[in-house]
Amino acid sequence: IKELQQLPESLRFEMKVVSAVLPFRVNAYVIEELIDWQQVPNDPIFQLTFPQKGMLSDVHYNRMAMAIRSDLDKQALRLVANEIRQELNPHPAGQLEHNVPCDSAGEPIPGLQHKYRETVLFFPSQGQTCHSYCSFCFRWAQFVGDKNLRMATTEADKLYGYLEEHPEVTDLLVTGGDPMVMKSRQLKTYLEPLLHPRFSHIQSVRIGTKALTFWPQRFITDEDADELVELLHHLVLAGKHVAIMAHYNHWRELDTDIARAAIRRLRATGAEIRSQGPLLAHINDCEDDWVKLWNEQIKLGIIPYYQFVERDTGARRYFEVPLHKAWQIYREAMQKVSGLGRTARGPSMSADPGKVEIQGIAEMNGQKVFVLRFIQARDPSWVQQPFFAKFDEKATWFDQLQPADEYSERFFRKPAV
Template sequence: MSASSNAVRSLSVGQRYRAFTHRNLDELTARAGLSAEERLAVQAVAQVLPFRVNSYVVEELIDWSAAPDDPIYRLVFPQADMLPAEDVSRLVDLMREGTGSLELAAYVREVRARLNPHPAGQMELNVPRQANEEALPGLQHKYQETVLFFPKQGQTCHAYCTYCFRWAQFVGDADLKFASKDIAPMVDYVREHEEVTNVLFTGGDPMVMGEAVLSRYIEPLLDIEHLEAIRIGTKSLAYWPQRFVTDPDADDTLRLFEKVVASGKSLAFMAHFSHPREMEPDIVQEAVRRIRSTGAVIRTQAPLIRGINDDAATWERMWRTHLRHGLVPYYMFVERDTGPQDYFAVPLASAYDIFQQAYRRVSGLARTVRGPSMSATPGKVCVDGVMELGGEKVFMLHFIQARDAALVGKPFFARYDEHATWLHDLKPALGASRFPWEADLSLGEAANLPG
């Protein structure tokens, strides 16, 4: 083991994971300098949206001298204006009357229902079914090559991002959860569908699971010949890098990664990094080094989030840092149409400007990144530019992925709208009456297609 590895281990030996939840919010937001009324408003928002942070994020990543405006603080702590003011006011009143009241619980459910908890048809359109038409729990198959699996033990994270489009998984409402603890139906499904070349473990965060549990999910896939890659979607490198360096089963986890690669399959570690500061601690860089040493490829992705990373310099710095450490920039996403989207959303025109400015400042090695990309109902739609055609200002877009594979890679156009933040805000351009994916729909169905 290298001297640098020993140094990182010595700094972190004995550090155990400690989570902070809504019960700790008053203490932590007081540390950020919020008044009593401001803290109560934040706690009201946390009745609706999930909150979880840990000791590493609190002590190593947040600049408390800059809180509550610090980007990492904003990344993990609820803000009072994430919900409409009238909702926050009503929640505060109900909390003062008694936090255990049935009326409070009912109002919380009402507010959550208005936040589009399952965007892009996650609970209806993406779930494959068995021969008897029974839905396969915890499984999604939106694009022909890729199956998503949601392991039940991975339905939490080391800390929660305030922008997370999977927020509904974490609020404790069984009707909003989507997961399975049974790997066998998924393995059988993949065996039967030879078009599936990738399985993505997602959640939540699969890396909250210990190696013994993770192995039970991954190893049955290794002898499926047509399966080419296993992906793990995770924020653990940013929020708990100890998972790969000093946790008790860190070495066993890395040996599991080696086993995947030795089986002849690609292991793609889909790491979420939302801000350059998340890569600064030595232990993160050591975790990256150790994962890469197994043969796994680390690809990085994040949404563009207003108030956190909505400038080109931040993305340029992030992509340059990732490249320096051997990570592959992969996606800049558009904030999805769920949860507090209005709080975080960046207009598509601004998103394209930010992407293009950052993209042109990095070398070709970092231009593996794609975006800004919307993971919408018909597929992953990339904004390629703004141009004028036939006297009309338009967005040029294309499908990176699509439910209808024939649409992949084909450009299409939408009227320019400086305020549009999502696909459903756009209108067809250049005389078209509908978009390509609406061709087989009636006009009424097309108008009601969710984003």
């Protein structure tokens, strides 16, 4: 990457060390169109895509740096990297332990997750990479070449069989990685069978993607872009609600002509585009960035959906923001947008028991508390019930909080899986 040659050698070495542990991939569009190289290393898109020293703890960084300086062979370097990865909570919130469902014979179904009653996640193996990698990614373990950490399947029949046996499921979320890296014909083979009457209970097909940011050409100039657009339009005409779950982290991602053209073309299919992304130190931990992001999305016809809290995995220590600060940023941003922008729920923590929203900070019985609720939960009876946690100015994640009263204690116990 010629642009990196303008950076100090020490910074390039730091990138080499971190990228030996955490996945790194970037394409020409991001380098040439999105990053302002005059602002590097502080440019938000550079921070979003390029490894930074602070993404590893000092202990982990020094261990990996020493291994590289010692000229170890590839196998020895991989061993050191894998040891560090295992200490970075590669699959948070019970993704492998609690979310993988079983078939009628009681056998786990790889490549599926079923955490919430109405929604099944599907990880097609051809979609388990991305056009570029986000440096904060909570699914970073998908991309490091360790099959033991990877969630994926090529067995669509297992998916269809499971959906047929579970009429309570209304939504299928095709995710990754990024399903939009797949050829359109591959995506079609997975999605078209859902139009069969036996899947009439599947009302919505969601596709999680960052392609609108990292490769908008996917919808405009790629050789099978027309086929992809026709597929989505076909699903809509057949009666399925198609939701493009677009991952956005900064308003600059919306600034290029081709990105806006891709949004217009997708919306013309009848699909809805909903935006989601975490609040991140070094990238968007300022209410004005969120105000501009949401306002620009509304102008383009995108529905703001979620503002997440950075998950407890991978490079979280570099990106995490204290919960009280996250709520303050969200609150101040909400105060500056119209009602159309206030559809974004947050700050939301995708924790083991469910999606926990921080609703505010209050005083109760003489103590300062966080006011919380579950937007989604393994136990649906927990949804929309307010509960309280003791205020902690250092807390960055749900499991660092303590119940503030006896009533709230049950929401901190792990529900039955």
